[in-house]
Every structure is written in structure tokens, then in C-alpha cells.
Amino acid sequence: MGLKSEILQKIENNTVKVGILGLGYVGLPLAVTFAKNDVEVLGFEKSEKKAAMANSGENYIGDVEDEDLETVVKKGRFTATTDFNRIKECDAIFICVPTPLDRFRKPDMAYIEGSCLEIGRFMKKGTFIALESTTYPTTTEDFMLPIIERESGMTHGYDFWLAYSPERVDPGNQTYKTENTPKVLGAMTEDGNEIGLAIYSKAIQQIHVVSSPKAAEMVKILENTYRLINISLINELALLSGKMDINIWEVIDAAKTKPYGFQAFYPGPGIGGHCIPLDPFYLEYIAKKFDFDLSMINTAGHIDMLMPHRMTIKITSALNRHKKSVNGSRILFLGVAYKPNIDDERESPALKIIQEVANKGGLVDFYDPYIETAKTEDGTEYSSIDDLSNLRDYDCVIVTTKHKDFDFSDLAEKSQLIVDLQNAYATSTEDIYKL
């Protein structure tokens, strides 16, 4: 029996063993989803702490149900390990590692490279491999394939199959989870697509197959670039509207009544999270190799880089109304999570504003019911204050994240001055300064 028939039969018999590299906000939900559907899953994780937590059924990812993790661990369908040698046990491997940008907005491919080295070193013949991390088009074929073939001595299409299938995790989304979010799949060969379709179908309801890994890579970048440029546009229009004394949120609500050809985006203090501020710059990076300048992404990047600075200016202007300077004022930030009701402060614009305000002599605190401590880029660590009982002591309160836990009418009563960067209040007043 050929290797392809073998893996297809294992999938059908449900004797297939799935390996997931990286048990973060993508990998853990994927692992649990496979395991819930009775597939045996081995999770690979560098962090001993995370692996141990996972193995004791202790959940650390917001989008995973505690009970689901506990159940699949108890049933023995999911085990975490730090021993990458065990890659050889797996029939299919899904890479869910970070793809950050370095401080100069260049792709940091170290995690993908590391994964390819481990896989090349340890995998057995007949393995299906899919990368899920967001990256630039051509990564799978031009970056990953040579490493895996070199390390393994195996030949693609005969000994193993390589594919790209982007994660579409939207932290905090209550409707769309791993299972019911359609998944795009682009393998290097038709065999790869056939195997990938069979294995993903064990856990995910709808798989959309495209003709190549690079098409699939472009899909993910298009989705997030779409969001980046639209958020950037609305941020720019919000700044102009502020100058023109137009309430941009009223405008967006009215534009939403158009029943076709419009999708609403909302302004805010900047762009946060692990996708929108990063992914488009992966594309910008590879475009240069094709002598191509992506001017829309470039422009959007400019707007977003400046947003925290512009928000600091808003804070300065607001304090100025009360004849105060940033220097020496006590300033409280409400929320450092990058979006409401989650415990993730990656790339959060709030932290960038905090750093700039602190540098100007502002005496900064933050309060976030979801996040205990947070670090600004310069390494300063802040801890959330315990509660909002001393609001009156702050010269200015900044609404940076609109957590559902905040009681804004109560806040308005008890604060001296509010800078509202999240449309928490309908209109500007003497003591409420709206973005």
C-alpha cells in the first residue's frame, strides 16, 4: 500500500495521529477541536509551563472551553509534550507558531524555521504537514520546503506532503470558532489537497481548496490587509471629523443604513492584536522582492504608527481645557487589552500611549479587569489598580478599551475629566473629550 493510501485509510479508520506545533491561541483550540472529534492529538510546546497546564486540563486560552480541554485530556485524546522527537509518531502535523515582526517591521521567520528543522529532523515518511501561521506568499514553497527536504532527506510529493492553511481565529468571537469557520487549504500537489481535505474535515465543517499554497497565503493577507486599510481610513477620517466638528460615529451609523456596498469600521486609538498590525507588512516585505511598492499598506502603516502619538495630543488638549499639563497630572487608562472583553494586550495602542504620556511626565495608572500587569515597550511594568474607588484623584481618565465591565455613566459622574477614545459617550461635553 502506498503512503497516500495509508494515511487516507488511517483518517478513515480514525487511527490517524495529529501533531500540533505551538499550543497558543491558534494551536490549543485546533488541538481541542480535533480531540473533541475523537482524533488523537499530540501537542508540541516549548514552554514546559504551558505543556504541564494543558496536560492537567488547565485551560489558559480564552477561546477554549475549560470543560472541553478537561474532557479530551481525561479521555486521553489530547496530550501535550515538550519532546519534539515525538514528531515521528504523527501522521499529520499542523504548525501554529507565532510570526511576529521585528522592531523594524520585518518578518521574524525564526519560529517557522525552527518548526521546519524539528519536523525535518524527526518526521516519518508519509507525513502531511500544514502551516497555519500567517506569512507572506511563497513561504511554504520557497522557505519551508527546502529546509524540510534538506533536514529529512525526503522528497516532497513522494515521502511527505506540504500545504498552507491559514488560521482564522478571532479571539472573543462568540459565533465563529475553529470548528465552524470555513478553512482555506492550498497544498503543493493534488494529493496534498486530497489528504489535507480528509484530515481537516475530521474537525472543521467547511474546507475551501485553492490551487496552491501561495494563493492560500495571499488569502489570509488579503483578509487582514482589508481590515488594516479600512481601520486606517476610518481613523484618518475620525481625526479630520474632529477638526470639522463632525461626530464620526454618527456618520458611520448613518452610512450603515446603506443596504449594499458598505461595511462599517470604527475608529479607535490605534490598531492592536497579533494580526492586523502585522500581517500586511509580511506582504509588503515580499513585494519588494518583486520590485513592487504596496502604497496602500504603506500609507495605512503611517497612519497607524502615528495614532498613539495623536492620542497623546488629544489627552494634552483635554487637560489644557482644565488648565493642566500632562507633566505632573495623574492619568488613569481604562483598559489595556487591544479589544474589549479579552485578556490580550499584544500590540495594544493603550500601552504605546501610556509610554508616551509617562515620558512627558504624566503619572500613569491603568485599570483593566482582564489584565493584571502590562509592560510598555521600554520595559516599564505597570499593574492594574484594584478598583475605581479613587476616580476623583485622577486629573484625567482615558477610555482606551470598552470592556463590558465598565459603567460609563457612573464613571462620568465620578471623574474630573474623561478622554473618550472609544465612543463610550454619545457627545462631547465640557468634561468629556471625544476622539
Next chain:
Amino acid sequence: MGLKSEILQKIENNTVKVGILGLGYVGLPLAVTFAKNDVEVLGFEKSEKKAAMANSGENYIGDVEDEDLETVVKKGRFTATTDFNRIKECDAIFICVPTPLDRFRKPDMAYIEGSCLEIGRFMKKGTFIALESTTYPTTTEDFMLPIIERESGMTHGYDFWLAYSPERVDPGNQTYKTENTPKVLGAMTEDGNEIGLAIYSKAIQQIHVVSSPKAAEMVKILENTYRLINISLINELALLSGKMDINIWEVIDAAKTKPYGFQAFYPGPGIGGHCIPLDPFYLEYIAKKFDFDLSMINTAGHIDMLMPHRMTIKITSALNRHKKSVNGSRILFLGVAYKPNIDDERESPALKIIQEVANKGGLVDFYDPYIETAKTEDGTEYSSIDDLSNLRDYDCVIVTTKHKDFDFSDLAEKSQLIVDLQNAYATSTEDIYKL
């Protein structure tokens, strides 16, 4: 009885008389919609030809049903006139005149100014006035109001009411017409909103009231700027994808499977029509007055200005495959309408490409079942060829508009070479060059 109660009562009694300035693609549908709902409408039109056609029930606008126009004319609910003196007969006036850009991309306000002069000169006390033409925020209050008050000697809020309510006409849209497309309304005063709501409700199902004319002005610009920047983004990504040998349409179709946070836009040879290529530059114009540079619109404008030129390069590259130059080649353009299945070639990118190709020595013809003759910017007039019986004689056929009337598989058989700028064919081949 006060003027306000008077007009409100007329609206309620259905004795109100509506005047519509400009019987083009916005004004005529609006006139017919009011008249169909039994409101008496007087249409003002500078063109004697158009006024005569309208009065004889002869329809010249694609989105108006011939029968509807005929019926309302016969019933005497709709009359067209070239006599602006008759503005004094009207209780409510809707301005539906063009707002083009001049050759330097600056707003051409002549039509709005002219309308204000006529209205100021002839209107009676107690008139409600709404501008429907797209324009930059502050136009209604800062540009129109002073002219009308000066010409009429009347005072706003006492003698008349002024509002902005943007048209949302989408030519060729089979689902959303004037009647069932929600309408945004922003008057200068609450009385104005009350009257405007009452009168528009005679003809339009849903009215969304905002707090000011400038908010309503921004709504329309936001809607079209959203489209401009997204089409520009996808055009830019299409050009990059061409270089990277990625099929951008396959990518878009796959991205569309994301069930949230994505709206699909499609690339093409450039941006046409009377809205998307123009409206955002109205905003760019006024933003300067507020010392504000709208970088997203500016960048999008750059991409779009260059698209026809880039398409010419694609044509050159395609001909090069057949060892031919543009100079001396017979080149047929399929479609000069700016979008499929309509008879409107305003701002059509096809005409810009035709001009450039002709300047380079290409022997150009076009075929468009919806458009008989078309003029390029340099004044050259072209007539559509009669049929496609001599396709073989053309060195190259360019698909610029995807009219439903074209049989693309037949075209592929009979053409030497096709440059497909509209995804008429699924894949590139030796003789089909895809954007």
C-alpha cells in the same frame, strides 16, 4: 397659520408640490418615485430635449421603468419644464445636479451655485430645500446658505428650511431603487428635519435623520471613499499578484468564505462612473482648508490614475507574446461602459486606455451593445462596430466591460489574442492574457 404648519399640512393633505432640479440619473427616478406615490412633481431641466422627452413620457434613464414615467405623465402628476421661474410654485425643492471635478481634480460647484441662484431668485416663503448631489462637508451651510439668503432676502429657519440628503442611486441595481433604499437626512434645524422627514416619507420607505447637514455630507463621502480605497487596494494587489503568478480572483473567492469581517471587491482596468472616482476628492479638497492631508484617498487616487496606463502596458506585453507592437496593431475593445449592462461611459477607464493605445499607434475599434458612440478626452469620437463577425481581423481583443451579452467562449475561439481585464476567463493561456 405658521409657514411650518402650512407645509406640514400640505404634505398630510397631499396638496404639496415638489420641484426637482436636474432630471438626470438621480432627479428623474426621484421625480417618478414621488409622482408614483401621487405627489405632484415639477421637474426643472436646462436641456430642452430632455424636458420634452420627459413630458412626452419618453424615458431616457436606465433605472426608470418606461411604463412608470408614461403613467405619471399621463396622470398629470409629473411635468417637466425649462422655466425656472416656476420654482415659485413649489413647496419643496430637491437639487439633483451634477458635481463633477474639473481637469485638476478640484470640485466644480457651478451647478450647485446655479441652482442656489435660481432658487433664491424665485422661491416663495415656506419652501423646504434639500441638496441631493454629492459634495464636501460644509457645502450646505457654508456655500449654499449665503447664496440663497442673499438672493432671496429671506432668513433661514423662518422663511425657508435647508437640508442635505444624499442620493444613493446605484445604476443598474435590480434590488435597491430610490423607493427602498434608506435615505439619510440632515437639516440645519429640527424644524427642517421634521419637514424633510414628512416629505421624503411620501416616496421613500426609510429615512435616517442625522444631526446636521455636514454629518449627512460626510456619510455620502464615507460610503464612496470606502469603495474607492477598497477597489484601489484590490487593484494594487492584482498587479502584484500578476507578478507573483497568483490568480487574484481565486484569492478573493477564497477570502469570501470568511463569514465575518470581509467584503469582496474585484480588480479591473480602473475606476469609472460618476461617484467613486470623484466624491473622495471633494473631501480631500475641503480637508486642506482644515490643514489636513487625507493620505489614504491620496494614495488611492495615485493607483487609480495609473491603472489605465498599466493596462496599456499589459496590452503591450500581450502583443509582445505574438511578436507584435501596439503601433500598427488592430485592437478591439469590448465594452466602454464603466460597468456591466449599463449605457453609461462616464469616467470609463476603457476610454482612457483607448486614448493611450491610439496615441501609441494602435488602430482602435470598440464594440459595446449599450453604447453607440464614445469620445476620448482628447476629443476623438469612436463609434461601436456593428457586430463581432470580423473578430479574426484584430490582432488583440481587450475585455474592458463584462456585459452579459458577450459570449466569452465563442470570443476565445474566434480571437487571435485576448487581454482579459475583467476575469472573463478562469485562467491565463497562450492566447489569453489575464490582468
